[in-house]
Amino acid sequence: MKVFSGSSNKPLAEKVAGQLNTSLSPLEIFIFPDGERRVRVIDRVVEQDTVVIQSTSPNSDTAYMELFFIVDALKRSGAKSVTAVIPYLGYQRQDHVFRDGEAVSLEVIIETLESVGMNKLITFDLHSIKIPELFSIPIVHLSALPIFAEKIKEISSFSDGQSSHVLPDTVLVSPDMGGIRRIKILSEMLSDMPYISIVKDRDLETGNIKSNKIDTNLPDFKKEVKRAIIADDMISTGRTIDAAVDLLTEQGIEESVVFATHPVFSNDYKNILQNSKASKVFVTDTINVPDEKMFEKLEILSVAGEIAKELKATSH
């Protein structure tokens, strides 16, 4: 199996290759003065299984075009199969028509990936569980939740001398109703830790959050609860998280810790998150976060091990 990387998330691709005891196979990616890219496979890939790792953020359009060209180059060079590892699948939020007249961007992306020859997709924490149904090829939908569960145990456990338990004054929080399934799974991984959800109402035209309240149908929010662990699939501007932490603080929560799989990080996210009342923000490396995008409260957990495990399991 030969592993290739696009240019959007080389650090993750290198970690995956390292865990597979191999190194990345070289690709020539030439950028013309006008920004167009030319991709060339250098090694011989005839009749070989190949893997290409490419996140599609930031600069989704460029990252996707580069990925299309890499898959096409591998196929034209005789590769037996091309598995695309797209840890963050850009355009996934536009997976249906929300308002009359809109394009279904995700469908266009899927049709293009399939038509250039991608044979299989490995990805993480999709925004909706319906997305895999849109593909005609096999798709492996991995999750960062097991990594989050381990970290939550590490930061919220106490020992009674015999065994360790997760702190009883803690509640899991989904910052919107769309994330409730995710939070239930996390709760199961943490011995049924109580969970609640916030009901977020966002203006579809401006993206602004119109209102935020705790869903009173979920009974787990009790007065003795002092810590909240918020989990979401992605953080873009940080406004969802900031509004959730403010609401929880108003309700008497003393500490909020945030977990989100994809650090999409756009606009003023850095100031919003660093100045929010959250004590810590954990994300993963499904999207590369270069030094200049880091902030003090941020910690990055790696999904490289999960990708390597999946590739090892399917390469036999």
Ligand code: R5P
């Ligand atoms: C929305 O449904 C998603 O799960 C995230 O909550 C959202 O995309 C985060 O966006 P932002 O950080 O811009 O509020």
